[in-house]
Amino acid sequence: MNNMELANKGAIVTGGSVGIGAAIALDLARNGANVAINYRKHVDEANKIVEEIKKMGRKGLAIQADVTLYADAEKMVQSALKEFGRLDILVNNAGINQDAVVWKMTEEQWDSVMDINLKGCFNYIRAVAGIFKAQGHGRIVNITSINGLRGKFGQSNYSASKAGIIGLTKSVAREMGKFNININAVAPGLIETDMVINAPEEVRQKALAEIVLGRIGKPEEVASVVSFLCSEKARHITGEVIKVDGGQYI
């Protein structure tokens, strides 16, 4: 998709400084949207993405906002609305992993993954819900994972948070469909980002061996599906989970 299908739409992408979120922000902008991203640590990277968005002739905004804090979500939503004049799209992408087998997992590891991955999605959905409802349209895409569908050794916290995102997506789809609000989830398999580059080589090789298409996915290959779900072409899709995994989990 690259045909200004999202011209003048206002979009928020959480965790848009690097990786999949950065690719999503750029793809939405390429399709015409004005895009606000948030980040926690990567300020230079976030500003670079905004520069690229502006070079395309769109408006861009980078805001330091922690997705675990509802007040930050409200602040970000209001800033994007003020800057763009409208808000149509929310992509909940920010996420982390803190892997450990369950008998070694600390309370902190459990809480931080659930707070960022799952509560973060709730915070932003809650912050846009009133706006989308009042205007009678909106698109939400939540980034889950194939490990939320199948579980994974060493990732009970991560898999639970990603499975939670699927339950959240389906429930909100039921609640908000009558207001012309579509909400879907995208479940990537192994994608080449810092999250994966920092994984032990043995873990990477094991995952690669599962991928039917024989290669690790690229962030842009997730981004194009997100843009599609935000477009008019996907207007009759809601409550769905779409895997982008090269057949890693069939």
Ligand code: NDP
């Ligand atoms: P990265 O680690 O490359 O990027 C994570 C992003 O989330 C960064 O922009 C980071 O911002 C942001 N972030 C993390 N914590 C917070 C927070 N508390 N508040 C605001 N922003 C935060 O991850 P990926 O690009 O690989 O992953 C993106 C999403 O895709 C995640 O939800 C992940 O679970 C999911 N996913 C990834 C897969 C993969 O193979 N890469 C596979 C399946 C799903 P900053 O760095 O500035 O703090």
